[in-house]
Amino acid sequence: MGFLDIDNATKSYGKVEVLHNVDISVQESEFLVLVGPSGCGKSTLLNMIAGLEEVTSGEIRIKGEVMNHVHPSKRNIAMVFQSYALYPNMTVGQNITFGLEMHGVPKSEREKAMDKVARLLQIENLLSRKPGQLSGGQRQRVAMGRALVREPDVFLFDEPLSNLDAKLRVDMRTEIKKLHQNLGTTIVYVTHDQIEAMTLSTRIAVMHNGYIQQLGTPNEIYNSPSNLFVATFMGSPSMNLLPVRINVDGNDVQAETTNGKGEAVSLTFHNPSASLKEFNGKSVTLGIRPESLTDLEGADQRSEHIETINNTVDVIEPAGSDTFVTTTMGNTECIGRMRADTNLKPGAETSFAINMEKVVVFDPETEMRIA
């Protein structure tokens, strides 16, 4: 049993089921991020935890108590909305203390709580302003203050940073992370930004079409995606996927493909699993992250197994900290990540190092990972 349990929860609107048998158990002071493309049901799930949407079947429990029919205000949760949802007619101070007032907390205590939160978020000088007179970042802080002041069991965030500009988003991201580290609260956080998901979470639930595709730590999600959807959704640039043929040769298993000039290339797998050997002679999808496809000097020194192939450079895209190099394997464009100061030119022949410890293999039919 966890701190917050989502137990076999489904949600239907009329006949349409938009969430299918969701099972997540969140431990105390965990930071769970729900991530997925638009319309996959993240907000719906969050609203079900908040009590703003009914649970069609299954159970939501907080600290072991069934919450299905408990009013939102009695679940001891707080929520930060995408639009911040600050009450426009009230000052910042009133916004922050409204919840306490509604819960019958005496005025003196309300003010003490407000001061504490205002100091924490550095919004003391804004307390008498109206939300209309604040910048986006300040509004965001006030919205968090309103959630923090209640000292809830669970914080719910619905895309709280998506209305901010890029720079502010990164700053606020760090602040939220700091807040979580300092206060150790339990957080469920919705975003469709995979970088936010990776940086903030202790665990990620990747959602698609109302299904949880994979639930795991950022490391598991990134390095061992359970299917093609998770593999391509997480990571930027996204994972290279190329068709290869499996060839079993005694204890060795090789992936056979071609380079840009159509010459045969074969890559030997590192510690091939038994299930991979069953695909002998069949076609599978090989997944290589851009950072696992690099030049010899840039290859991971700690990796025990690097394969080298010669290939032609198609396109060079300098991106400041890295340079992205496009090449062709198995008739598919692949992106490799190289050092910023690489002096490759388009059309050049060069050696690419592939970190075989990090490659993954998918069954093209079921789209599930084989190895």
Next chain:
Amino acid sequence: MAISSQDTAIRTGRITRTFIYLVLTLFALFYMLPLYVMAVNSLKPLSEITGGGMMALPQVWTIEPWLKAWSTAQVGVQATGLKPYFWNSISMVVPAVAISTILGALNGYVLTKWRFKGDTLVFGFMLFACFIPFQIVLIPMAAVLGVLGIAGTTAGLVLVHVVYGIGFTTLYFRNYYAVFPTELIRAAQIDGAHFFQIFWRILLPSSGPIAVVSVIWQFTNIWNDFIFGASFSSGDGAPMTVALNNLVQSSTGVKEYNVHFAGAILAAFPTLLVYIVAGRYFVRGLMAGSVKG
């Protein structure tokens, strides 16, 4: 080249604009004419009017017709002037406007933020109420007022106007609240505010513009109503519009046009005042729902 053509563009713009303003001024004068006639003639002795010259300014200025219309003219059985009827109208309009506006706001709140099965149907029926001609309901309404025991009273008129007005006020508030962010309501729910707390503390404070629209609309319609006033009021309880009609109709002997004009302006005065005080909010309120997404 470019400069000179820009120059002509400005000049033609100026010519068109002058023309437009000229036409607009003419229209304005045309629309103001009746008010001018009424004002001028209400300040003349009767002899000047009957001697012709409706358009002329008074030779002898007098406020006698105004005083007579207000306090001594023969309206009902007694020569009371319009004064008591003016208060009749006030005591009908104020509660009717207040009640129909508050109910409209509540309806709009429920129809947008507490939606239930069949809510669009309910709203459809309410809209339908806006288009029922008054004449059709006169007899059933009289029967209902009779059953309730408030036939011929101000309370009865208030009820009639509230029932008739709810369709419009609901329409206004529903459209206004439809674009009011639902996340605010959800935030308030999580904060622990209940149905009426959300209404009073969150929704109403942001409803200024549409409340003004609703009040102006209701005030004008109820104040100006004649058919309900004539049908459902009795003698001394009649509203201003009915009294004005009686004043004009019942004058025995000579028709005192100057008194009639003064009475008509008195009857129109409150709606005029409401427009002047709140008119600009009216336009703003009507626009508010349509512009903001």
